[in-house]
Amino acid sequence: MSKPIPFETTIEVRDACLCLHLQRAARVVARVFDDAFRPHGLTSGQFSLLMSLNRPEPPPIGAVAQLLAMDRTTLTAALKPLERDGLLRVIANPADRRSRLLVLTDEGRERLAAAVPVWRETHRRIEADLPGDADGLRLALVALSKVT
DSSP: OOOOOOHHHHHHHHHHOHHHHHHHHHHHHHHHHHHHHGGGTOOHHHHHHHHHTOSSSOOBHHHHHHHTTOOHHHHHHHHHHHHHTTSEEEEEETTEEEEEEEEEOHHHHHHHHHHHHHHHHHHHHHHHHSSSOHHHHHHHHHHHHTOO
């Protein structure tokens, strides 16, 4: 028989857990951006993924997965609807045929360009509602994303 956990422990975790607070904040912020991007046929995750492809040269899947802190399997699943909608193409890397590159299509660039002003305005509103320093929060989140 397991030992019951005191309710005070539940309160301690609720009040102190960085993981819980980050997950809650991420869900709320993602919902706000999802609503804003809906008229452009994108989710917040798809916007981030497409933006990660906006580079001078098409990136390999592994580099995009690393940037977005996703495993390759999850990224591959996220790519499928964007590829189906003609926003990106997955091509063989000419330098290494075993590797795949992600190419933003003209339609993908157009959709992304239309969504950027929406991102800017939504981002401005979220930052304006933050108590404290948005740059400090950003630095803390970047530092947390590098924790191994």
